[in-house]
Amino acid sequence: MIIEYLISALGLGALYALLTIGVALLFGVLGLMNFAYGEIILAAAFALYFFREQPWFFAVIMAVVFAVVVAVLSERLAFHPLRGADPVTLMIASFAVSLALQSVARMTVLPRAQGVPPESFLSQRVDLLGARVSVLDLLTFVLCGTVLAAVAYVMGRTSLGVQLRAAAENFQMAEALGVKGNRVIASAFVIAGVLAGIGAVVFVARQGAVSAEMGLQPMLVGVIGAVLGGMSSLRGAALGGFILGVGTATLEALLPSSLIAFRDAFLFTALIAVLVVRPQGLLSGSKVRVS
């Protein structure tokens, strides 16, 4: 029981961390709290549904492609013209993008929820310390770790990360120094798209369902996890997402069934408490001097 709980909590934590990194990436560098992140996930999920008859691996690749295309398109059409606008404006714009994508999806390809049949090797279980652990949980874990490491490497160790942060902070100055601002910012959306795609693969494998509204939940997880963990630090965001996931799973395991309906109330009260005690999030990002 305990081991099973642990595995499921860690699995959910890893999934949430995966979802959070993408939101935190765009926020950390562009100051964009992207509510349309859910619809990028939706695009990937739709690809998984659309190509459900094809080999799984192919569907996964298409999912990432779809997510990247939607992410980059949203940048071109909405966020590019709003470069340098204040964070609230950006956030509301992302919300408009989210609404638009959702209604397009509903009007065209996803008027109602659709199922994606389980991929048999993912739903298999292996015995680990006497507990039955699903391949999916293990995969989520590995993916989350790899993705976090890869993104941290790109953002922290490569010149792209530096150029990206520079272009986001002061576009003109960065361009004057030779940074290809537009290209670099678009690449942030590509990375966010890839992350959303991978997140969607895991999410859909767990839920099996694809619907026009499905982006809401992962988006909320991403946004809340990112704020909880500390907005401009990727590690913090991953930690925030992870804690959110483990917290959710723990509440489901511990709450008596008469109280289980109040799971979210407990969770969000805890969130408020954490924020009040540590407004900057668990791991705060870079400090900025006031002068």
Place this chain on the structure above:
Amino acid sequence: MTANFDSPSVLSMHDAGVHFDGVKAVDGVSLSVSRGEVLGLIGPNGSGKTTTLNLLSGMLRPTVGAVMLDDSDLSRLSMRKRVHAGVVRTYQSGRVFERLTVFENVEVAALGAGLRRGAARAAARSTLTQLGLDDVADLPADSLTAGRIRTTAIARALAAQPRFLLLDEPAAGQNETEAVQLIESIRGFAREHGIGVLLVEHDMPVVMGTCDRLHVLDSGRTVIEGEPQRVRKDPQVIEIYFGKRA
């Protein structure tokens, strides 16, 4: 304006220090400003002037030492409480309330100092007149030129009923004439209301012409304190700060 003359008379810092990631930005500095005098704080870039000002104003808490107002310890008080005690600062970068009018900018500070509405309006009006901002009173602050934005920031600090005013490079970005004019009006204001001024500035004509005393910092430590003319001739200060041209 109701300057309260029987209130505290000296703002001081005793062996105060603060460090960031191992760098001692301010390291055992003691200084004091009395009501009615202008103390100049100078030193090379990065010597800890702004940090000293942060310690005095409550933006930072000293890791060692204390900030005192006469005999009471301010070290643990928040910036806001220190404003109420009469210690008011400006920022190096102005920081006006851009979308409020110039009048409102100044009125806020008067309200923040605890004045009632009518008194705050009156205080704001007289401060604006003294600093020559009457004609722009009803304009949003962000439509002003850089120089007037800076003046607005100073007017705001004056309206907060300071007994001690901490100014961080108020003359930066002004040409000589403008700078001297600005400082003169501050000086006049300070004299009139008995305000102690701590002035951080790199503009030498301004510093030499305004300050009663100079306090020189280097690497967070006091180098010398004294008469402007004496400090100006100090070989160590010339070496680290003024340079050969001086």
Place this chain on the structure above:
Amino acid sequence: MDLVIDDLYVQYGSSVMAVQGASLNVRDGELVALIGQNGAGKSTLMKAVMGWVGPHSGSVMIDGAAVNDRKFSHLKRGVSFVPEDRGIFSSLTVGENLRLGGVTRRDKKALDADIERELERFPVLRKYWGRGASLLSGGEQQQLAIARAMMLNPRLLLLDEPTLGLAPIIVDLIFDVIEQLRAEGVTILLVEQNAVRSIEVADRTYVLQAPGRVIGSGTAAELSASPAVVEYLGFEPNDSGKAAS
């Protein structure tokens, strides 16, 4: 490098016309100063040279090419700019800021050497190499901004109040650097509040009056010949300083 500004008008939004009919030129290898009171339009003019604000009318040409042309690249022409708000990237470290100055350069060895040269010049940058740039003091940031602009090995250098917030000793250093660059043949346009000193070092000086009009230009002697300029400046420029140095 030749910079020619001809009858330039620049407008912010729909109401503020910050520059109205300014014409000036900087010839190859020249050090030209631009002075004027707050709000005269000096910074706006600089931004127009960078193409950051579009001309309402008139033109800005560098070596005969219009800067607001789509194909014009300041980078390829070797134009480097230190803006008045410094343009430091506060989310990057000091080192990252400096390296970003040379982001387009392929000659990594030479870039490292240039970085080394600036670190020698401004030791404080070496001290704080790995620290967040926004944590630096005002003057330290200004040094970083200047050092970064040098990473491009500019042929035309635009300096907007490079000595803002610097201690006198560093101001001297900056003026030394400026003269050294001029000696190397770099074309420089310098905006300064310190009018006396700018006129002193510059080959020629333009005096700008709000809203962005040139009211006089030339050497110190030529400027003092114009009563309007003398009245505006509040002092009579002379060449004495320059002769001395």
Place this chain on the structure above:
Amino acid sequence: ACGGNSGSSDEADEIVIGFATSESGNMAPFDVEPQQAAMLRIDQLNEEGGIGGKTIRAITRDVRSSPETVGTAATELIGEGIDLLVTPCDFDLSAPGASVAQSAEIPAVSICAGDPKMADRTTLGDFVFSANAGSDVEGGTGAAWAADQGWETAYVLQDESIEYTKSAGAYFQATFEELGGEIVGADAFPGGDSVNIASQAARLRGLSPQPDFVYVASWNPGGATAIRQLRESGVEVPIVGPAALDGQVLLDIVGDASNIYYTGFACYNYCSGADSEDLDAFVSAYADEYGSEPTSAYAVLGYSMVSAFAEALADVDELDGPAVRDALAEGEPVDTPVGEVTYFSPTCHKIIDFPMSVINVDGGAMTFVTQQRLDSVPDLGDGNACAG
């Protein structure tokens, strides 16, 4: 859909039905197909000469899944002189429209709301109806069928997200106990779009002995996900659920899982074994009209609803509100593609004796098991007007 031709035509030889339903927004999936099926039936009836000689004219308004718009649309439709208002498939969305109709004394019929309150004349008023059986009937029918299988112990997995699922669970439980069964355990999960029932599944698996079956009181897609996760975590006993699990999406989500049953409204296209000519005819007529077959059995409810109108209004001359209401409440049995159904009664404005189709999901296929009717709804003391 039919446009709003509001041209004045001769009142006497026309029955005007207003549809204030969701064609867009998140509730649209529940309304679109039943409404299309209803339009299909209207066309058929008009071709056969209308109802009692009167042609039926439909006016539609998209309420965009928003309760405020339902009220506005209802007001507008009543202003255009409709005789009967059709409201969305959901009680909460219907209620504002129904209240408007109630005050105008125009009967309002929800196209398929499953909430027992929709049928209660004392809650929204006596002009309000639902053309569906309701979650109470569904829960009860599931229990009755399970009891018929000889299963004695049940475990309830309750989805807490909406009233429908709560009420289905409660009525399942009450009926099953009334029929002599025993509830050996119950657990709950919050439901919604993101379902993770690992710990609930672990608790259930730890039970020894295992119950005879599990009742999953949930809806799609969360319910299907829950079932998938139950099976993946190794719960092997039969699973029973209500009609909201119906649809192709259930098959897709649970994949190859087996031993799953639910009480649906009908078994057609994606389901086999019902062998009903009437249903086949309905499906092919629907496909002819709209280019694709219906994706859930809710569609047939819309179709049958219009048949019920026709049955009730055949002999009514004066189409004023109270007359229409009384005619509807008379409770004549109606022929529908799934069999004979009594729609309304003077005390209960919905269907009790609905012949629910028990459908088995096994290895990626759905097969018809049997039809099951409930005799009566147990009284839980919650004021359900149709109980007892």
Place this chain on the structure above:
Amino acid sequence: MTTQVLVRLRTPLLLCAIAGVVAVAGLAGGPTVERVAVLALISIVFVTGLSTFSANSGIMSFGHVAFMALGAYTAAFLTIPVPLKGTLFSQLPEPMSFLRELQSSFVVAVVVGGLVAAVLGLITAPGIARLSGLQSGIATLAVLMVTYNVLSSWTSVTRGSSSMIGIPQATTLWSGLGFAVAAIIVAWAYQSSRSGLQLRASREDYWASVASGVSVGRHRATAWVLSAFLCGAAGALYASFITSFNVSVFFLSTTFSFIVMVVLGGYLSLSGAVLGAVGVSLLQEVLRRFQDGQFTGGSALPAGVADLMLAALLLVVLIKFPLGLMGSGELGQRGRQQQTDEVEPQPEGASA
């Protein structure tokens, strides 16, 4: 001096006049338009409440619909006829059973609805006072999440996800107008008060306001509680108009549609909020009719086009006016409205 006061009074007068126009349009336009007008007036009450907090503090709140929910539930408890309450709330826990006997007039219900919401505001105020920026936005969202979750799960008291029904219809065009005018006056009075001014200063620059002696937390909390009251009152008005409601109304989609109103008009401006509420209500109705084909002679647009157009419009407005139509200005006041001046033209070469 007096002329200055008159100038300042122009804003609330103009805004009240706008509310008046809405009411008159409702009066003249027949029952359907009347419904839309009443809903628009209720929206005005809500957005003035939201804007009391958001416009002055600069913090976008996602949580105010929680206050609306409390107001609506309070109105339900106070105005549903006692006999019906007996059946609706048969499972009410003992300490709360007095609610079953309670009965009050409409106006009392609206005021008490506001007060109950203000109590939630008070409870959450210490947290809100401490937080800035997006953290604060997320905290307000958390307030909504908790409220929604409790309302939809505490079945014995709130009837859970089951609808509240049988609320007597009491909100009319006139009472709607009355409350809208009252809300506008309250919001405007707060904005011009010393607390409002100091809060706006903190919105412009937190650290500068602290350095001016402003206790940001206290003013934030004040605005938060006051706005909770107004939004609670809006909730009670809503309940008394729609007569039955379900908890699912008080969640994200409603939150977002109010935010669209506030942002379109200008989220830093009270006038912006009011104009946004009226404009979006009108637009929604026009789009609805468009989609039903009422303007195009019966040929209906595909379902969902209305949502899409609303989203597209929001985006276009934001790109043209990043701070909404009013920017941070107010109707009838001199000075800037939308400040596009700040946006320097992109160098053409940059986008190549």
